[in-house]
Amino acid sequence: MISLNRPYLPDQKKVTAYLDRIYSTAHLTNNGPLLRELQERLEDYLGVENLLLVSSGTAALQVAYQALNLTGNTITTPYTFVATASSQKWMGLSPLFSDIDEKTFNLCPDSAHRMMTESVSALVPTHLYGNACYVEDFESLAERHQVKVVYDAAHAFGVKYKGKSLLSWGDASVLSLHATKLFHTVEGGAVVFKSSDTYEQAKDIINFGISVSDGSIGHVGINAKMSEIHAATGLAMLDDINHVIERRVAIYEQYKDALSGCVEFQEMHENATLNGAYAPLLFDSGETRARVQAHLMKNNVGVRHYFSPSLNQLACLCDGHEYDLPVAENISDRVLCIPLYYDLQQKEVLQVIDQVRRAV
Numbered sequence: 001m002i003s004l005n006r007p008y009l010p011d012q013k014k015v016t017a018y019l020d021r022i023y024s025t026a027h028l029t030n031n032g033p034l035l036r037e038l039q040e041r042l043e044d045y046l047g048v049e050n051l052l053l054v055s056s057g058t059a060a061l062q063v064a065y066q067a068l069n070l071t072g073n074t075i076t077t078p079y080t081f082v083a084t085a086s087s088q089k090w091m092g093l094s095p096l097f098s099d100i101d102e103k104t105f106n107l108c109p110d111s112a113h114r115m116m117t118e119s120v121s122a123l124v125p126t127h128l129y130g131n132a133c134y135v136e137d138f139e140s141l142a143e144r145h146q147v148k149v150v151y152d153a154a155h156a157f158g159v160k161y162k163g164k165s166l167l168s169w170g171d172a173s174v175l176s177l178h179a180t181k182l183f184h185t186v187e188g189g190a191v192v193f194k195s196s197d198t199y200e201q202a203k204d205i206i207n208f209g210i211s212v213s214d215g216s217i218g219h220v221g222i223n224a225k226m227s228e229i230h231a232a233t234g235l236a237m238l239d240d241i242n243h244v245i246e247r248r249v250a251i252y253e254q255y256k257d258a259l260s261g262c263v264e265f266q267e268m269h270e271n272a273t274l275n276g277a278y279a280p281l282l283f284d285s286g287e288t289r290a291r292v293q294a295h296l297m298k299n300n301v302g303v304r305h306y307f308s309p310s311l312n313q314l315a316c317l318c319d320g321h322e323y324d325l326p327v328a329e330n331i332s333d334r335v336l337c338i339p340l341y342y343d344l345q346q347k348e349v350l351q352v353i354d355q356v357r358r359a360v
């Protein structure tokens with residue numbers, strides 16, 4: 001069986017060396033030395049400031065909403081992982097789903113514009129499969145309506161937009177560092193804040209609201225801290241990240257060369273770099289997608305129909321709203337993700353290509 005995904009395992013000796021350091025100090029969590037080292041190295045590697053490490057990508061989203069004082073409605077994409085929207089509901093927000101662009105699969109700035117009302121406090125788009133959103137359009141929309149922008153950048157580790165980190169756009173950009181993501185700390189997440197004041201507040205928010213500097217309690221907080229053991233895994237993996245991204249992008253491009261004409265690919269932003277986070281294929285219909293999916297599973301190729309369903313079809317996220325979002329519903333019916341990870345062997349890539357061609 002060729003699996004759909006396989007987490008990257010950093011060098012075991014390196015991880016052990018970090019664990020030895022943890023054992024010698026007994027500093028296990030609470031802003032420890034490894035966490036601070038990882039935070040600095042990530043800011044340096046990504047080219048960002050105000051990066052806060054937390055316990056998961058979902059917690060990172062929640063902390064970003066809380067730190068930015070979001071209230072009422074948000075406008076978000078229905079075509080994403082469920083946590084983009086469920087994190088908003090969990091924080092007492094009421095997400096409104098707006099349709100996506102059929103080429104880029106990202107939230108469409110024009111549809112978002114049409115849903116704008118007084119009660120909206122933020123836009124929450126996702127850089128889906130690592131594809132940069134139309135960030136300039138969202139920025140001007142947000143300025144015109146005086147709302148915040150929080151990017152779910154869970155898929156966008158390492159992506160550069162016009163030469164700068166994509167994560168520097170928006171009031172906050174959120175990474176997931178979960179084991180299945182391109183760069184990971186087993187479980188973990190991060191927020192990159194535009195404002196250093198908001199960043200300082202968020203440091204307290206992830207520590208029960210207790211001020212890191214003077215111990216006073218000025219916020220309602222939560223425990224969203226990352227442990228030293230998680231930070232150790234990240235530090236060991238960060239040494240290898242350029243190889244990981246290069247290999248993943250090479251596989252993605254090989255798929256694209258071999259399968260264009262047979263299936264469609266997401267249109268990637270021309271001003272952004274690729275990171276090889278996912279390999280989504282788009283078929284001509286939902287029936288073709290289901291047929292190919294069954295064929296690949298039968299022939300030992302791990303695939304996943306995601307993201308599906310379009311989130312506007314989940315009653316628990318919709319507050320009784322009825323949505324008609326034809327593009328998101330159509331794309332989510334026709335899409336399938338195929339294996340893409342660092343350890344995927346060249347002969348496996350060829351096998352996947354061959355099986356997709358046969359099935360289509």
Ligand SMILES: *Cc1c(COP(=O)(O)O)cnc(C)c1O
Nearest residue numbers: 056057058081083084154176178
């Ligand atoms: C993985 C993911 C998350 C959640 O991150 P966790 O670290 O698993 O909590 C949120 N949004 C998107 C788009 C994701 O893919």
